[in-house]
Amino acid sequence: MESFFNHRETLWALLIAYLLLAAQAAEAGDGRRKARSNIILILTDDQDIEIGGMTPMKKTTSLIGQSGATFANAFTVTPLCCPSRSSILTGCYPHNHLVRNNSLDGNCSSPVWQKFQEPFTFPVYLQKQGYQTFYAGKYLNQYGDPKAGGVLHIPLGWTYWLGLVGNSKYYNYTLSANGHEETHRDRYEEDYLTDLITNRSLQFLTQLSRPPFLMVLAPPAAHSPWTAAPHYKSAYSSIKAPCDGSFNVHGKDKHWLVRQAKTPMSNTSIEFLDNVYRERWQTLLSVDDMVAKVLDQLKSLGLLNSTYVFYTSDHGYHTGQFSLPIDKRQLYEFDIRVPLLVRGPGIKPNRTYLEPILNIDLGPTFLDIAGVDVSQTPMDGQSFMPLLVNKTNNRSWRSDFLVQYTGEGRTGGDPHCPALGPGVSQCFPDCVCEDAFNNTYACVRTLSPISLQYCEFADAQSFVEVYNLTSDPHQLLNVAKTVDPSLLEQMNQRLIKFQACSGASCRS
Numbered sequence: 001m002e003s004f005f006n007h008r009e010t011l012w013a014l015l016i017a018y019l020l021l022a023a024q025a026a027e028a029g030d031g032r033r034k035a036r037s038n039i040i041l042i043l044t045d046d047q048d049i050e051i052g053g054m055t056p057m058k059k060t061t062s063l064i065g066q067s068g069a070t071f072a073n074a075f076t077v078t079p080l081c082c083p084s085r086s087s088i089l090t091g092c093y094p095h096n097h098l099v100r101n102n103s104l105d106g107n108c109s110s111p112v113w114q115k116f117q118e119p120f121t122f123p124v125y126l127q128k129q130g131y132q133t134f135y136a137g138k139y140l141n142q143y144g145d146p147k148a149g150g151v152l153h154i155p156l157g158w159t160y161w162l163g164l165v166g167n168s169k170y171y172n173y174t175l176s177a178n179g180h181e182e183t184h185r186d187r188y189e190e191d192y193l194t195d196l197i198t199n200r201s202l203q204f205l206t207q208l209s210r211p212p213f214l215m216v217l218a219p220p221a222a223h224s225p226w227t228a229a230p231h232y233k234s235a236y237s238s239i240k241a242p243c244d245g246s247f248n249v250h251g252k253d254k255h256w257l258v259r260q261a262k263t264p265m266s267n268t269s270i271e272f273l274d275n276v277y278r279e280r281w282q283t284l285l286s287v288d289d290m291v292a293k294v295l296d297q298l299k300s301l302g303l304l305n306s307t308y309v310f311y312t313s314d315h316g317y318h319t320g321q322f323s324l325p326i327d328k329r330q331l332y333e334f335d336i337r338v339p340l341l342v343r344g345p346g347i348k349p350n351r352t353y354l355e356p357i358l359n360i361d362l363g364p365t366f367l368d369i370a371g372v373d374v375s376q377t378p379m380d381g382q383s384f385m386p387l388l389v390n391k392t393n394n395r396s397w398r399s400d401f402l403v404q405y406t407g408e409g410r411t412g413g414d415p416h417c418p419a420l421g422p423g424v425s426q427c428f429p430d431c432v433c434e435d436a437f438n439n440t441y442a443c444v445r446t447l448s449p450i451s452l453q454y455c456e457f458a459d460a461q462s463f464v465e466v467y468n469l470t471s472d473p474h475q476l477l478n479v480a481k482t483v484d485p486s487l488l489e490q491m492n493q494r495l496i497k498f499q500a501c502s503g504a505s506c507r508s
């Protein structure tokens, strides 16, 4: 008996000594940011940065951007919701997570995804580090489908789960609340999804959270059907889509899908896209309120100095660029660039960074904050914390990256535009199609020494588009036929290398 007690006391003494040492090491080793800071990610849907998408975000710009870092060169590695969100969750390029499109058979939230990819998403690693994790809003477009487990399926890694069934909606939707179906109709006070996410997030912060925690808020704005909150329905009444740059310009030297657009666009198309442009901004005002309320709550709970807040979107958007009325899915800047703002402990206020940051860097950055070694995971991206909190100047960062897209099509063609034949999709309004099976491409985007984009299409022509963005920021001139062929050769080799990369080889 005696020896048992002695032994136990020794164990206790050792344990306490260990805990003290561990705490000291955490303080000393990483004083600039408290070990295990909280992490909040606010992820919008379809919000561009190139055509004014951040203009309505006055509070967000001030409370996150001017109080922290603004990344002027943030990109998605694939400009479509489900593949992009899958890249954010896994930290991987599409050729490694294998989510090709927004359908179950393209692996969007499919049983195969659940089995092979969900176990490697960032919340899983954070949970293992002792984080409490909370998700509210749109997840992956096919989430909740009966063929993929329905609302009973709670993706791995989430302590508290409030996932939207299906694609973005503002009213009349179903949620999975920790595996229980919760339906909402169309009363503003009870159902407007952006506000509901805000309310549940505040509840989480005040009632449930204990540090360290991860909170992801994914509002439906600014995705279709662009339904504004009642008090914002008349906002921006005189705002129209900007008509500069490539607006209403025919992409005459581009891939066939872009060439089929009608220039000038019809008046009905322009009227349609102007309305969409205004309604997108209206829906974003509720997200701006969300950001202000969340930060206000953090402040009153004394959590502002121990919480990182990230703000970004899944991809960009266009309204009339190259005469394509409305959508994403294209390789151009307006579709692949996204907003990215970050504030938190150790981050200097009101600084702009020019390094290219990718959506696959978010996961690695969260892991870094939580003290997980990213090189021990399958993630392709790279933590950008060192850029934000490192005092040394000799930081190394990528200068180029890969963008991949697999076109969505319809074998029977678009039922509203039968004359267009099979394979195309998204042909509204006015039968201008925004996607097709062979709108499938891969690009290398280089930021320095010059700003360059090289893209190859997987179509019968192996069509190539090349842009010198230093001299041609709006990508008006495809120089594929006029540049030095050795440059094409060099870029082609870089592309082949990128398309075979995984983990560390994507970072070198």
Ligand SMILES: *[C@@H]1O[C@H](CO)[C@@H](O)[C@H](O)[C@H]1NC(C)=O
Residues within 6 Å of the ligand: 097, 098, 099, 100, 105, 106, 107, 112, 113, 116
């Ligand atoms: C879906 O994922 C599985 C396994 O992760 C893979 O075998 C399959 O090829 C993927 N499907 C597509 C269309 O890429």
Ligand SMILES: *[C@@H]1O[C@H](CO)[C@@H](O)[C@H](O)[C@H]1NC(C)=O
Residues within 6 Å of the ligand: 172, 186
């Ligand atoms: C609400 O959604 C259900 C199911 O998706 C649909 O059947 C119904 O028509 C919708 N109601 C309204 C008012 O949009």
Ligand SMILES: *[C@@H]1O[C@H](CO)[C@@H](O)[C@H](O)[C@H]1NC(C)=O
Residues within 6 Å of the ligand: 188, 189, 190, 191, 192, 193, 195, 196, 199
């Ligand atoms: C959110 O909370 C506010 C304040 O309590 C309330 O007025 C509003 O109706 C709630 N909205 C939703 C959609 O839950």
Ligand SMILES: *[C@@H]1O[C@H](CO)[C@@H](O)[C@H](O)[C@H]1NC(C)=O
Residues within 6 Å of the ligand: 267
């Ligand atoms: C289209 O709009 C332009 C400029 O607003 C106008 O001049 C023209 O008459 C309109 N065309 C049609 C067919 O309505």
Ligand SMILES: *[C@@H]1O[C@H](CO)[C@@H](O)[C@H](O)[C@H]1NC(C)=O
Residues within 6 Å of the ligand: 302, 303, 305, 306
């Ligand atoms: C964080 O802020 C709270 C409340 O403002 C304060 O009590 C605490 O000392 C601060 N902690 C650090 C590490 O600065």
Ligand SMILES: *[C@@H]1O[C@H](CO)[C@@H](O)[C@H](O)[C@H]1NC(C)=O
Residues within 6 Å of the ligand: 066, 350
């Ligand atoms: C942030 O910096 C810009 C210039 O880069 C300056 O105009 C602005 O006043 C600054 N804002 C704050 C809040 O410091």
Ligand SMILES: *[C@@H]1O[C@H](CO)[C@@H](O)[C@H](O)[C@H]1NC(C)=O
Residues within 6 Å of the ligand: 100, 101, 102, 103, 105, 106, 107, 407, 408, 409, 410
């Ligand atoms: C999604 O990808 C799958 C697998 O490649 C394909 O069968 C399906 O047709 C694609 N869906 C669309 C809408 O393109």
